[in-house]
Amino acid sequence: MDKKHQKRKYDYDAISNDYKSGLSLPKLVKKYGVSLPHAHRICIAAGVMRSQSKAAFLWYGINLLDWHKLQRVNNSETRVLSLPFSTLKKLGFKREQELIGKWVIENKKLFLEIKVKK
Numbered sequence: 001m002d003k004k005h006q007k008r009k010y011d012y013d014a015i016s017n018d019y020k021s022g023l024s025l026p027k028l029v030k031k032y033g034v035s036l037p038h039a040h041r042i043c044i045a046a047g048v049m050r051s052q053s054k055a056a057f058l059w060y061g062i063n064l065l066d067w068h069k070l071q072r073v074n075n076s077e078t079r080v081l082s083l084p085f086s087t088l089k090k091l092g093f094k095r096e097q098e099l100i101g102k103w104v105i106e107n108k109k110l111f112l113e114i115k116v117k118k
Contacts, residue, residue, distance in 0.1 A: 010034050016046035081112075088114070 010032055019028055019039075028039045043049050070079035085095060091114070093099060098117040103110060 010038075010042070012042050012046065015039060015042050016048050019043045020046075020048040083112075 015028055015032055015034065018031065019025070023031070025036055025039050025043070028034065029036050032039070034042070040049075068081070070081055072078070073080055088099070089095075093114070093116070099114055100117045101112050101114045104113055105111075
């Protein structure tokens with residue numbers, strides 16, 4: 001059997017689709033047990049490699065495609081969400097501004113509206 005028709009060890013489509021959906025290369029490595037260079041080659045071959053700026057946003061900012069843990073407060077039912085300043089900065093807010101937020105529920109989804117306190 002020639003190399004082209006051999007069964008692949010990894011699901012290339014699943015790996016490239018997860019990467020396209022926002023999963024980072026290190027997370028692909030952990031999820032699929034593939035090496036980092038191999039995951040990189042799979043994504044290049046599939047044409048889904050992100051630009052460096054998009055990858056940097058996903059690395060340093062909040063990746064809105066990933067789920068984040070909502071930490072309990074003192075074993076109560078209350079949950080806390082931490083919002084890094086880097087994300088607020090991308091939205092145009094300045095460090096010295098006093099901000100207020102309001103939660104909005106729409107179509108069973110929760111949104112946070114943020115504005116400068118007047």
